[in-house]
Amino acid sequence: MNNRIVITTDYLRPGDTVDTMLRDRGLEPVYSPAGGTRTDEEKLALFKGAVGAIAASEPVARAMLATSPMLKVIARAGVGYDNVDIDAAAELGIRVCNTPGVNHHAVAELALALMLACARRLNTVLAGVDDGGWPREAGTELRGKSLGVIGYGPSGKAIAALGVALGMRVLVSTAHPDSEQSSGIEFADFDTTIKAADYLSLHSRAGKGDPIIDAASLSAMKNSAILINTARGSLVDEAALVEALKTGEIAGAGLDVLQREPMVEDNPLRTMSNVVITSHLAGQTLEARERAGVAAAQAIIDILDGKTPQGTVV
Known part of the structure; x- marks a missing residue:
């Protein structure tokens, strides 16, 4: 029986907990970490001969699935799965799973870190210290400010709770309000939330339509507002964001x-002092990685054993 499991998630390695789990089940992990750009031939060959895969965030296109007739399951070591052609997987009978509930605290903590970095102008301060200076920027406090949260899944709930703990007014825009379990949080419609927010943090899933933060949304925000995105680059019209930052429609x-990752050299966001950029690492704590890898491996084992994992997408 075919037992190969292709692993492209770069932090999973031979000898770790996931490797041991799979081998104990009689499976053979094969490592092909995502990094750089694969040729078309490499993409088409990536999953050939494999029964399952733990996939990183690189695109998994229809052609890659169509050339992999033995493939039964793709597990994402994370929440997002918009990089996988879900329609093609469903048509070809390939199960797709994600790992919900493994990294929401890590995501919320990085969202908070970005808020603090913007509030205290750490880009400018750190650059000045590195250059031999001693800049003493006057930042602002989070307490008393309004935090707008778009989306109220696990990471949205986690950042909302942090906002309440910091003494912020927290407004949440969601199709699934939970007033009984959300002390100190106000639920509001999208327009109300973005207009009121001093900090607007995105925690919604990627959609197939237009970005939810476009030129009109940015224009409706406060001139002093800060946009925080730890969710998906596709949620924001990046060209409109660049223009809004240049003209002062929002502060930072x-x-x-980002829409394109890794960040391209000529992306104008790179040189803006009022923008803090990190490298898609919101969920990349040691603790979250361990939970995500174990959950992805368990999902593969469950599918091969005829069970339905909690994070089944198709």
């Missing part, structure tokens, strides 16, 4: 995700 942004 803290971004962990």
